[in-house]
Amino acid sequence: MNERVTPEPQRRRRRPTKQGIVLSQQLIIDTALRLVGQQGAGALTVRRLGISLGADPSAVYRYFRSTDDLLLAIADELIGRAQQGWQPTGDWRADLRAIGLRIHANYQAHPQAAMLAAHRTTGRTHEIAAVEAILGILRTAGFPGPEAVRIYHAFVDQSLGFAALDAAALALPAAARTADLQVWQASYARLDAATHPHITATAHLLATDMRRSGYPYALDLLLDAAEARLRAAG
Template identity: 70%
Template sequence: MSERVVPEGSRQRRRPTKQGAVLSEQLIVDTALRLVARHGAEALSVRRLGAALGADPSALYRYFRNTDALLLALADELVGRAQEGWTATGDWREDLRSMGLRIHACYLSHPQAAVLAAYRTTGRPHETRAVERILGILRTAGFPDPLAVRAYHAFVDQALAFAAQDAAALALPQAAREADEAVWHAVYGRLPAESHPHIAATFPLLAADMSGSGYPFALELLLAALTAQHPETTGGTGPT
């Protein structure tokens, strides 16, 4: 897409597409997510999206200025889906835990989009709501503002970093992913104790653990560290 500006009041396309749907920002985002899952970054083109939607490609400019604006919308959609159905429990640790695990799981359910979007800052509604919620959890629990901000930063970066890494692995072609997984047994499982005593001693545990994500345990380490940083925190949480 190239840069274009369409007046706010002129963005809605009321005539149905060839598939009989009325074009909307949400329909474009949903379609883009589906196409990215199949084709990766190449899906973010007006030609491909227009064909999938049964609409003139130029109509997409009524909703998004360019492909980067669409990518930010995809990123925000993932953040929004991660929050669907989330409710506060009143325990700040449990609320952060559930929020982090939701973010990680949602990104892994859309690995191709996660690889493109996990590191972006959108400033869009779903993201701002998530920032407000997480800061609310921390501040209401009694974290002073400087620590709440640092905790927010560490929490979000940890969740997104693991999500991006794990999603990138899932986004690999199946043959490459299976080859990477086989390395643990083909290489590490055959290392002699004489030269690699610690790998040899822990190999069965190591191979089993490396088959999954390290995020859940890393999240628990972060929560324990935050508790130690400010043990006077209450059990309260922020707004839902």
């Protein structure tokens, strides 16, 4: 895609597409998310979007300057979906935990898109709202500015890092995902206690725990550390 974009007043397509749909930014984002979810990252092309929309691929230029511009819009859409319905309770720890779990769950619902978008910074509406909300929770709780920023940074990177990692696992073919999980039984559980006593002693626990994401526990560890720092600071 080129770097030209139609001015905002001229963007709306007056005639419906072949499928009777009037194009919009939101429709293109939703369609792109569906395509990536069904066919992987390679589906994010204007040609495939045009086919799915029943429109000439060049129509996408009216809304997005490039595929990267569209990808940033997808990233911001995922952030926005994670915020839908969330309301602060006034309990800073509970609020941060809820936001983190929402981010993680939403990215798991769109694993292919998560791998493309989790590491991007959009500077767009939903991301700005999320940054403002998280910093507001921390500063209202009593964390001074520098500490609030450091905790925000750790919190967001942890959330998105786990989201991308777990999304990559979910995006694996089913056979590969199953094979990976079976390694804990087929390999680790059969190690010799004489050479690997610690693995042998916990093999049954590993086989169970590695089937679920480590994110909720890691999130609680981070919040424990933040709470301890807040208490120490008085």
